[in-house]
Amino acid sequence: MDELTTYAENTWCPGCGNFGILNAFKKAVGKLEEKGIGREKIMISAGIGCHGKIFDYLKLSGLYSIHGRSMATVQGMKIANPDLKVVVFAGDGDAFGEGIAHMIFAAKRNADITVILHDNGVYGLTTGQFTPTSEKGFKGPSTPKGSIEEPLNPLSLMLEAKATFVARGYPVKLDHLVEIMVQAVEHEGFSFVDVLQPCVSFNDTYKRYNPMVEILDHVPESYDEAMAVAKRQDKLPLGIIYRQEKPPYHRELYGDWNPVTRRLSREERIKKVEGLLSSYT
Amino acid sequence: MKDDVFTFIVGGKAGEGVRKAGSASARLFTTMGRQVFNMDDYGSLIKGGHNFSVVSTAKRKITSHYIKADLVVAPDKRSYDIHREHLSERGIMVYNSDTVGEAEGVGIPLTTEAKKYPNPNLRIGVGAVAALAAAIGLDKESFKELIQTEYARDVENNMAYAMTIYDMVHPKIGSKFQLERGDKERPIVTGNEAIALGAAAGGLDTYYAYPMTPSSSILHYLAAHDKELGVTAVHPENEIAVINMAIGSAFAGAKAMVGSSGGGFALMQEAFSLAGMVEAPLLCYLGSRPGPSTGVPTYTAQGDLKFAINQGHGEFARIVASPGTMEEAFYLTAEMLDLVWRFQTLGIIFTDKHLAESRMTVDIEANKAKWPEPVMHPGGEYKRYLDTDNGVSPLLFPPSKELIRWDSYEHDELGVTTEEPDMIAKMQEKRNRKKKAVADCIMGMHTVNVHGDKGPVILTYGSTTMSVLEALRCGEIEAKVVQPIYLEPLPVWELERYRDGEVIIVELSCEGQFASLLREKVRIEPKSVIKKYDGRPFDPLELASRIKEVM
Numbered sequence: 001m002d003e004l005t006t007y008a009e010n011t012w013c014p015g016c017g018n019f020g021i022l023n024a025f026k027k028a029v030g031k032l033e034e035k036g037i038g039r040e041k042i043m044i045s046a047g048i049g050c051h052g053k054i055f056d057y058l059k060l061s062g063l064y065s066i067h068g069r070s071m072a073t074v075q076g077m078k079i080a081n082p083d084l085k086v087v088v089f090a091g092d093g094d095a096f097g098e099g100i101a102h103m104i105f106a107a108k109r110n111a112d113i114t115v116i117l118h119d120n121g122v123y124g125l126t127t128g129q130f131t132p133t134s135e136k137g138f139k140g141p142s143t144p145k146g147s148i149e150e151p152l153n154p155l156s157l158m159l160e161a162k163a164t165f166v167a168r169g170y171p172v173k174l175d176h177l178v179e180i181m182v183q184a185v186e187h188e189g190f191s192f193v194d195v196l197q198p199c200v201s202f203n204d205t206y207k208r209y210n211p212m213v214e215i216l217d218h219v220p221e222s223y224d225e226a227m228a229v230a231k232r233q234d235k236l237p238l239g240i241i242y243r244q245e246k247p248p249y250h251r252e253l254y255g256d257w258n259p260v261t262r263r264l265s266r267e268e269r270i271k272k273v274e275g276l277l278s279s280y281t
Numbered sequence: 282m283k284d285d286v287f288t289f290i291v292g293g294k295a296g297e298g299v300r301k302a303g304s305a306s307a308r309l310f311t312t313m314g315r316q317v318f319n320m321d322d323y324g325s326l327i328k329g330g331h332n333f334s335v336v337s338t339a340k341r342k343i344t345s346h347y348i349k350a351d352l353v354v355a356p357d358k359r360s361y362d363i364h365r366e367h368l369s370e371r372g373i374m375v376y377n378s379d380t381v382g383e384a385e386g387v388g389i390p391l392t393t394e395a396k397k398y399p400n401p402n403l404r405i406g407v408g409a410v411a412a413l414a415a416a417i418g419l420d421k422e423s424f425k426e427l428i429q430t431e432y433a434r435d436v437e438n439n440m441a442y443a444m445t446i447y448d449m450v451h452p453k454i455g456s457k458f459q460l461e462r463g464d465k466e467r468p469i470v471t472g473n474e475a476i477a478l479g480a481a482a483g484g485l486d487t488y489y490a491y492p493m494t495p496s497s498s499i500l501h502y503l504a505a506h507d508k509e510l511g512v513t514a515v516h517p518e519n520e521i522a523v524i525n526m527a528i529g530s531a532f533a534g535a536k537a538m539v540g541s542s543g544g545g546f547a548l549m550q551e552a553f554s555l556a557g558m559v560e561a562p563l564l565c566y567l568g569s570r571p572g573p574s575t576g577v578p579t580y581t582a583q584g585d586l587k588f589a590i591n592q593g594h595g596e597f598a599r600i601v602a603s604p605g606t607m608e609e610a611f612y613l614t615a616e617m618l619d620l621v622w623r624f625q626t627l628g629i630i631f632t633d634k635h636l637a638e639s640r641m642t643v644d645i646e647a648n649k650a651k652w653p654e655p656v657m658h659p660g661g662e663y664k665r666y667l668d669t670d671n672g673v674s675p676l677l678f679p680p681s682k683e684l685i686r687w688d689s690y691e692h693d694e695l696g697v698t699t700e701e702p703d704m705i706a707k708m709q710e711k712r713n714r715k716k717k718a719v720a721d722c723i724m725g726m727h728t729v730n731v732h733g734d735k736g737p738v739i740l741t742y743g744s745t746t747m748s749v750l751e752a753l754r755c756g757e758i759e760a761k762v763v764q765p766i767y768l769e770p771l772p773v774w775e776l777e778r779y780r781d782g783e784v785i786i787v788e789l790s791c792e793g794q795f796a797s798l799l800r801e802k803v804r805i806e807p808k809s810v811i812k813k814y815d816g817r818p819f820d821p822l823e824l825a826s827r828i829k830e831v832m
Contacts, residue, residue: 008697040680045529048689056698061685063532064698065525066555072522076529076537079513080487084533084679102525105518254513259486260534260678264511266484266652272510273482273647280468281311 004029004039008056017197020171021089021118022054027174028181029060032085037185043077043086045070047094050125050199051118054089068098075102075111075249081260082250085185087114093123096132096152107161110189112248116181117154117192120199128202140202155230158192159223159242165191166226166242170213171198172206173238180240189248196236212236219243285339286755287417287460290350290367291409292333292360295326298406302354303334305410305431307469307640309419310338312427314463318747319640320346320818325494325578331359340463344606344641345751348820351458352416354409355381356391373454375412377405387453394445398438407432407439411446418456421447470643472636472744473498475610476566481510482650483615485564486535488514489523494578495634496540496568520545524552524563531561532687534678536618536653540566543585544574550593553627557597559687560625560666560674560712562655564618565592567629568637571816580816581634583743583789586798589631590769596709598716600628600723601769605730605746607641613766615650622653624673624719631768633789635818636744658683664694668707672715720770728772729765736760737832738779740805741787742768742795748819749787749828756825758832760785768798776803785831786810789818 044062046052074086130147137146165187169177184191216239226242307319323332335346349369355361374386395401432439490500503514527537571582604610621628658675663683686696736759791814809831
């Protein structure tokens with residue numbers, strides 16, 4: 001057991017893509033620490049589902065949230081103390097089914113959070129139903145005749161919602177995924193990493209993805225180019241697809257304020273309240 | 282019937298400055314050192330319709346508006362027709378002769394005069410305040426000062442218009458009402474302002490809310506004063522984000538609060554239980570209105586009592602308290618913030634539109650507000666869910682070398698998920714002990730207000746307390762008013778002494794939820810339950826006669 005692993009028993013299926021995400025993130029934490037971002041400042045959160053179990057396996061501080069809400073949870077952490085780095089592990093059903101409004105708004109307001117999407121196109125822990133990213137025709141217990149809905153494209157959707165960092169990784173390309181994770185956490189603003197995650201029990205995509213993935217040789221230079229890359233159907237481009245510098249939400253909200261480290265003393269507060277009360281006379 | 286109250290009603294269309302005229306008139310009375318209660322009646326629309334503001338004033342404490350008015354200003358025909366019914370025996374109607382035509386009362390060409398200035402519609406309210414100033418014989422210098430502070434925008438035109446109307450009204454009914462000065466000038470605040478200020482005085486760091494009447498004005502107030510107070514106010518995408526963000530903020534050590542009304546609260550249920558499980562300290566504000574569903578958004582009701590005390594699924598401690606006045610709202614908000622942090626659980630300030638949005642003169646000593654002092658980790662190895670005697674585990678905030686793990690799943694002491702039967706039982710018991718610790722703590726606190734000591738017992742709570750007290754004053758009724766401030770845990774130990782006597786219950790609910798709660802928890806069988814459920818608060822005169830009927 002390494003120093004980033006808890007004593008929780010790992011109950012993912014053997015061969016699950018989640019192992020790659022877990023290992024990649026542990027390596028990313030090591031690299032972030034080398035860059036001066038200590039693990040005590042990295043807060044994690046997760047929704048509910050197979051992906052969420054990563055919270056139990058990672059020996060880091062954070063809040064194991066509920067289905068679809070972890071993006072809101074970490075935004076609250078960040079607003080309360082902007083010195084923290086906050087990372088969410090989300091499932092595709094979690095982020096784009098139950099929590100889609102939070103995803104779109106987190107991107108829209110450029111909340112300084114990192115969302116790592118365990119994108120397996122299936123609800124694993126509830127035994128294989130179709131999700132918002134499942135291919136049309138996906139057969140699961142709730143769609144025995146095949147899903148009749150079009151899948152969402154998480155990359156183009158997040159771009160459209162004004163995300164300032166959008167990337168895609170694949171656990172099979174582990175070192176590449178590590179590097180993306182490091183840069184996503186370092187990015188100031190909303191960063192989104194879509195990780196293609198095969199589910200060996202309900203949606204085994206290794207064989208399909210292996211020949212389709214292709215590491216980008218450069219970061220697209222414009223929004224339009226990024227959108228074109230995000231929408232490619234013939235290949236699954238991997239890497240940073242879009243990156244933009246823009247002030248994050250908390251800085252636009254309150255400048256260099258920090259609600260917990262710069263909190264007013266009781267005496268200062270009472271004086272302010274007395275002042276406001278007397279303005280009502 | 283005592284005749285120590287003067288009441289002014291100004292009506293008009295939404296968007297014509299009716300509420301402003303009400304609050305400016307209220308200010309007029311407070312500058313005279315008098316006490317004031319001001320209630321706004323408005324519909325769910327922005328322009329048009331019919332709104333009115335009622336301002337009642339006395340030299341003594343006054344805790345309700347009166348619907349019978351001594352002076353009415355009616356800028357349009359609809360106001361004239363509606364409020365003619367509201368004139369007291371000595372009441373005078375000042376109406377807009379341009380819109381009403383020939384009628385009983387004092388006709389003043391409010392519109393003709395207003396048209397001499399830009400935005401004539403916005404002037405009408407100024408004219409109403411001028412009519413009031415003339416009718417009570419306020420000297421011109423004092424009136425000018427009032428216009429300067431209350432209508433500072435475009436003050437020159439406002440002043441000119443106000444003086445014209447004053448001069449037109451004065452010869453007809455000038456100094457018709459002689460109002461004596463009161464003992465001292467007091468601040469006048471809405472319940473929501475009192476709650477926002479109480480939260481700030483009590484150490485609030487972050488406030489999250491999605492707009493919903495009648496809670497929105499807390500969000501507006503804190504957003505407007507964020508830098509000054511050092512409180513961060515955020516308006517996210519929906520109520521679900523609101524409460525989840527607040528829980529995240531609490532994790533990071535911020536005193537967080539959320540606010541909404543019934544529908545928004547319904548959306549927060551899931552995360553309410555999350556807070557119960559992760560043991561997040563969280564203060565919630567529930568300002569109710571007539572339901573179910575959208576109901577009647579801008580009116581008042583106490584129909585969410587049982588909803589408030591049963592928030593969230595699962596077993597954990599909840600604290601629900603309802604303030605009986607604006608002053609109590611201030612102190613109680615700080616007290617509740619302290620309680621939720623002391624016990625790391627959820628508290629709800631439960632109130633309604635009547636308290637939330639009505640204005641009242643207050644005596645508030647900000648320095649008496651509580652300030653949370655949670656149990657902090659003393660150092661060494663940290664376990665978030667350390668199993669302690671009273672169930673309260675010490676807090677530690679990031680960044681820290683220690684692991685700080687809050688978990689929505691059942692968990693062990695460190696915050697790692699568990700399905701082990703022994704651990705599940707142990708944690709259920711820990712949370713249950715905390716629930717008992719909350720009840721024990723509240724048992725030692727002031728939880729029930731008792732007003733008066735003779736006559737029958739009247740049990741009431743929340744904003745209705747103010748209506749009952751004013752009804753007793755105006756009806757000269759002797760009664761003992763018993764008002765539980767805390768509703769969950771309900772202070773049964775204080776209330777059971779009223780079990781065997783004659784009890785009258787007063788509340789704004791059709792089912793009689795408060796009566797049913799008292800029956801269930803205290804086994805009080807009331808002699809009668811006085812209820813109102815038309816969206817309007819009680820009028821003290823009407824309530825006094827209903828109390829007399831059942832006494």
